[in-house]
Amino acid sequence: MHLDHSATGGTLADVDNFRELDARIPRSTPPADVQDWLDGLGATRDGEHVWVPVGALSRMGRPSDPKWISQFDKMIAYADGAGWVRTDGDTKLVRAHVVEP
Structure with missing residues (x-):
């Protein structure tokens, strides 16, 4: 899965990976844009890593698909x-x- 940042927000790509x-x-x-995006997700940056709420990722995936959730x-x-x-x-x-895309 790839949490992609963009000027319009973000998406979760390759959701079956x-x-x-x-x-x-x-x-x-710009760092301020990254911070706004992370704040919107409830995520925080820690050096070369981002800590993302599991619930936010789940909602961006296929939360109504029981097989996907499993x-x-x-x-x-x-x-x-x-x-x-x-x-x-x-x-x-x-x-x-x-990572840099």
């Missing part, structure tokens, strides 16, 4: 086992590597 998760942020994007939950469980999931209050966050 449960083997990778990254945040594609063009290097030319695969998504397995992906998050794998990420949790690898140490790529944390909790902030009541919000579960998953780590996505920042």
Whole structure:
């Protein structure tokens, strides 16, 4: 999955790829625009990673498809086992590597 930043907001691309998760942020994007986008998602940046609310990713995918949700939950469980999931209050966050598209 690829969380793509754009001038109009963001989208979740390649939603059936449960083997990778990254945040594609063009290097030319002004930092304030990136921060606004992250704030809108409830996400935070930590160096070369973005911590994204699991619920936000799920809503951007196929939340009404039980098979998709099952695969998504397995992906998050794998990420949790690898140490790529944390909790902030009541919000579960998953780590996505920042890449330039």
